[in-house]
Amino acid sequence: MEDPARLLAAAHGAGVALPGGIPPPPSAGDPAAAPHRGPPPAAPQDTGDILQQIMAITDQSLDEAQARKHALNCHRMKPALFSVLCEIKEKTVLSIRGIQEEDPPDAQLMRLDNMLLAEGVSGPEKRGRGGPTAVAATSGGCPNDNSIEHSDYRAKLSQIRQIYHSELEKYEQACSEFTTHVMNLLREQSRTRPISPKEIERMVNIIHGKFSTIQMQLKQSTCEAVMILRSRFLDARRKRRNFSKQATEVLNEYFYSHLSNPYPSEEAKEELAKKGGITVSQVSNWFGNKRIRYKKNMGKFQEEANIYAAKTAVDATNVVAQGNQANSPSTPNSGSSGSFKMTNSGDSFINLQSLTSYQSSPVGANVQSQMDSLHHVIHQTGRYDTIVGNPLYTTQRIDANGSWQDATTPSSVTSPAGDPGSVNSDASN
DNA sequence: GTAGATGATTTGAG
DNA sequence: CTCAAATCATCTAC
Numbered sequence: 001m002e003d004p005a006r007l008l009a010a011a012h013g014a015g016v017a018l019p020g021g022i023p024p025p026p027s028a029g030d031p032a033a034a035p036h037r038g039p040p041p042a043a044p045q046d047t048g049d050i051l052q053q054i055m056a057i058t059d060q061s062l063d064e065a066q067a068r069k070h071a072l073n074c075h076r077m078k079p080a081l082f083s084v085l086c087e088i089k090e091k092t093v094l095s096i097r098g099i100q101e102e103d104p105p106d107a108q109l110m111r112l113d114n115m116l117l118a119e120g121v122s123g124p125e126k127r128g129r130g131g132p133t134a135v136a137a138t139s140g141g142c143p144n145d146n147s148i149e150h151s152d153y154r155a156k157l158s159q160i161r162q163i164y165h166s167e168l169e170k171y172e173q174a175c176s177e178f179t180t181h182v183m184n185l186l187r188e189q190s191r192t193r194p195i196s197p198k199e200i201e202r203m204v205n206i207i208h209g210k211f212s213t214i215q216m217q218l219k220q221s222t223c224e225a226v227m228i229l230r231s232r233f234l235d236a237r238r239k240r241r242n243f244s245k246q247a248t249e250v251l252n253e254y255f256y257s258h259l260s261n262p263y264p265s266e267e268a269k270e271e272l273a274k275k276g277g278i279t280v281s282q283v284s285n286w287f288g289n290k291r292i293r294y295k296k297n298m299g300k301f302q303e304e305a306n307i308y309a310a311k312t313a314v315d316a317t318n319v320v321a322q323g324n325q326a327n328s329p330s331t332p333n334s335g336s337s338g339s340f341k342m343t344n345s346g347d348s349f350i351n352l353q354s355l356t357s358y359q360s361s362p363v364g365a366n367v368q369s370q371m372d373s374l375h376h377v378i379h380q381t382g383r384y385d386t387i388v389g390n391p392l393y394t395t396q397r398i399d400a401n402g403s404w405q406d407a408t409t410p411s412s413v414t415s416p417a418g419d420p421g422s423v424n425s426d427a428s429n
Numbered sequence: 430g431t432a433g434a435t436g437a438t439t440t441g442a443g
Numbered sequence: 444c445t446c447a448a449a450t451c452a453t454c455t456a457c
Contacts, residue, residue: 240436240453263446284445285437292448293435403447 073191085194109212112219119226121161157226164222171218175211179204243286247276251286255294256308261404262291291404 060068072078116122186200243251250272255262264272269283276283294301 242435242454282436286435288446288448289436291446295447 069192082194086196086199089194090196090198106216109216109219112216112223115223115226116164116219119223120157121164121222121226160222160225164218167218168215171211171215175208178211179207182207243276243278243282247278250276251283251290252304252308253312255287255290256305257312259305259309262287262294263404295404 075081113122182203183200186195186203189195190200242248254264254268254272258264264283264287266280269280269287273280273283278286
């Protein structure tokens with residue numbers, strides 16, 4: 001900052017030296033003005049005078065100074081002189097600052113802004129389907145089991161959002177206050193020293209630049225906080241939680257009642273997911289795991305299979321007794337027909353194959369389900385003691401290659417006539 | 430703490 | 444994409 005006293009004196013001195021010898025306006029009680037009247041003094045003398053004036057300033061009372069200032073401001077040549085000084089200063093400042101003043105658009109700031117916007121920290125508040133929801137959905141997360149973490153995430157994100165906005169507001173307020181203050185100060189000073197509006201504007205830009213640096217730091221910290229929160233959430237996502245009893249029940253019921261073809265269609269998966277309060281991908285995972293584990297250790301699952309088979313058989317019998325053979329929505333992919341492909345035709349299960357004539361009817365799916373169940377019951381009631389732990393009981397459904405052999409051909413929608421040579425696959429494919 | 434159970438993820442095939 | 448298979452990571456019962 002320039003010394004106001006010096007500038008003041010310089011302005012005064014310059015006024016004296018104006019071409020044409022225009023005297024400064026008469027200023028009452030201004031002893032310093034007296035030596036300037038008459039012919040211009042020599043340079044050393046001039047300096048001495050200025051120094052004297054400067055020294056005299058401190059001796060002046062406030063009123064005297066104000067009066068002097070006023071006198072200066074009222075000088076008719078003041079605007080012209082002022083603009084000349086401004087011009088000179090402008091040129092000097094520009095040559096010093098050069099081109100470097102112009103900042104390129106900050107890519108880092110843009111990245112931060114974009115991220116904050118994407119995370120829902122800046123911009124309009126996201127309700128319901130925010131970032132975390134998308135994360136949970138894409139990763140096959142469980143909306144039920146993750147609900148605690150989910151709401152926790154939302155609460156924390158909201159907290160971050162709140163802090164961010166309040167800090168941002170504080171910075172903006174401070175910036176605006178400071179800018180106003182500086183502008184007022186400069187405007188005030190512009191009456192006594194050459195400050196052009198352009199310079200004020202530049203100063204304002206500098207202040208904004210400084211504040212935006214602070215803002216960027218705030219944005220950076222906010223982004224970091226969001227990333228930490230997010231990574232914590234993603235870690236939590238991996239934290240496994242066992243399904244509810246209801247979900248396991250529903251899944252097992254379907255699995256054992258479709259043991260011949262435990263590949264639920266997309267619709268069936270959706271329904272199972274709905275019933276069990278889990279996601280479709282969780283249903284898929286469960287069936288994937290179940291098929292593998294069942295196949296690997298059928299003996300272990302025997303008891304479970306019998307329990308569910310009996311349960312389903314009872315239900316099915318009730319349904320049949322009521323004459324209500326409406327197609328079950330949960331068994332959409334076992335009703336399209338096809339030939340049996342048995343590896344163990346000696347089993348009592350073969351007797352039930354006579355029922356396959358039902359398969360061409362719309363109730364085929366339900367019948368198939370009942371057949372599977374009845375199959376279990378037959379075993380349970382007739383040979384249970386010898387069957388428990390005996391893989392023979394179920395190997396009929398898995399061929400030598402380990403592929404799942406169905407009582408029905410994989411009920412592919414695309415091949416309703418059936419393909420005896422095909423290996424079971426999910427009907428949804 | 431440990432073994433077994435279980436849900437999720439990864440990998441590779443089709 | 445779905446699936447099987449292997450594996451990981453966590454839960455749960457003891």
